[in-house]
Amino acid sequence: MPHPFDIRTAEAALAGTSPWNNAGAEDAYLMGSRALRAGFLPSARRIFEALTSMEPDHPELLLALAETELAFGDLESAQDILDGISRELSGAPRVQALKADCALRRGRLAKALKLAFSSSEHAPTDPHCRFLSARLFWLGGQEYEAELAFLSLAGTEDVGDRACAWAVFCGWRKSDGEGVSSLLSNLRRDDVVCEGLREFGARSLGIRWEPNQLVDPSVRNTCALEWEVLHSREINCRHSLVCDPSDPRLG
Numbered sequence: 142m143p144h145p146f147d148i149r150t151a152e153a154a155l156a157g158t159s160p161w162n163n164a165g166a167e168d169a170y171l172m173g174s175r176a177l178r179a180g181f182l183p184s185a186r187r188i189f190e191a192l193t194s195m196e197p198d199h200p201e202l203l204l205a206l207a208e209t210e211l212a213f214g215d216l217e218s219a220q221d222i223l224d225g226i227s228r229e230l231s232g233a234p235r236v237q238a239l240k241a242d243c244a245l246r247r248g249r250l251a252k253a254l255k256l257a258f259s260s261s262e263h264a265p266t267d268p269h270c271r272f273l274s275a276r277l278f279w280l281g282g283q284e285y286e287a288e289l290a291f292l293s294l295a296g297t298e299d300v301g302d303r304a305c306a307w308a309v310f311c312g313w314r315k316s317d318g319e320g321v322s323s324l325l326s327n328l329r330r331d332d333v334v335c336e337g338l339r340e341f342g343a344r345s346l347g348i349r350w351e352p353n354q355l356v357d358p359s360v361r362n363t364c365a366l367e368w369e370v371l372h373s374r375e376i377n378c379r380h381s382l383v384c385d386p387s388d389p390r391l392g
Contacts, residue, residue, distance in 0.1 A: 163195045170202060177209055180333030180360030185209045200230050207239055211392075212360075216247050234264035238273045242392055272300040275307065276392065284311060295324075302328060303392065306335045310368060313346060331355040334392075337364020345369060 161167045173188035189206040196202055203226055210219035223231075223240050230236060241256035257277055260270045275290035288311035294304035305324050312321030325348070328335040333356040340361055342348030352358065 159199055159201060161196060161199065166192060166196055166199075170199075170205065173209075174205060175331070177205065177212065178329075178333065179331050179355060180212075180357035180364075182209060182213055182357070182360065186213070198227075200226070200233075204235060204239065207243075211239070211243060211246070216243055219243050220247075234260050234267035235269045237264075238267070238269040241273055268294055268297040268300045272304055272392070275304065279307070279311070284314065287311060302332050303334050306332075306338045310338060310372070313342065314372065318346070318348070333357060333360050334364050337361045338368050340365035341368040341372070345372070 161170075169188055169192055173185045173192070176182075176188065177185035186206075186209050189202060189209055192199075192202055193206065203222060207219045207222040210216075210222065219239075220243050223236065223243060226236055237256055237260035241253045241260065244250075244253035244256060254277070257270070257273055260267070261274050264270050271290060272294055275287050275294070278284075278290060279287035288308055291304045291308040291311065294301055295308070297304070306328055309321045309325045309328070312318065312324075325339070325342070328338070330336065330353055336353070336356045337360075339348065339350040340352070341364075343350035344365065352361075
């Protein structure tokens with residue numbers, strides 16, 4: 142059966158630098174992206190929502206707004222944004238990966254897996270698809286395969302730092318803190334998921350860590366708690382994603 146979207150057209154539409162129609166819009170977008178990465182979610186949402194009135198059809202802006210709603214836990218709003226993306230772009234790997242992530246968080250396993258497998262099949266080298274697949278490996282109990290997949294994403298744009306955070310987490314899971322120490326030291330200090338991992342490591346594993354003001358402390362603490370929940374799960378309880386589809390997804 143042919144794929145319902147023209148993947149190559151969608152990839153090309155998102156891969157190029159889409160022009161911004163208004164002066165200062167790109168700078169504002171980058172500021173919102175930094176706020177999102179650092180966990181300052183209300184600021185990120187305000188910036189992206191303000192930009193939508195100026196740049197209503199910019200693909201990167203729509204995806205950033207969907208990611209912000211996912212970070213807030215507002216899955217319905219995130220889904221509405223993703224559903225509103227034009228058909229020309231909706232087949233792009235990053236869009237499909239976000240839709241799969243949203244379905245996963247909503248506990249819709251069949252839909253999430255279908256989207257994830259489809260996007261990986263049609264765009265096997267796309268970093269967003271590979272990152273999602275790596276997390277699915279881990280949640281399905283395939284820790285070794287997941288760790289290799291996370292490590293293979295080191296240095297990639299957008300997902301590289303959080304993939305490395307997952308690789309550090311995998312190392313901690315098998316008590317190989319020394320083996321991932323260099324990865325840990327190189328994680329971004331302005332990424333709330335990475336800092337949440339450090340907070341968890343300090344609190345539960347005795348890892349040295351000093352909090353900073355570069356990320357939102359409340360969101361960082363939430364991320365630390367999510368890492369703790371994942372770390373405490375028994376391997377034999379993760380043989381299937383069906384065992385607990387509502388678990389946190391640190392993406």
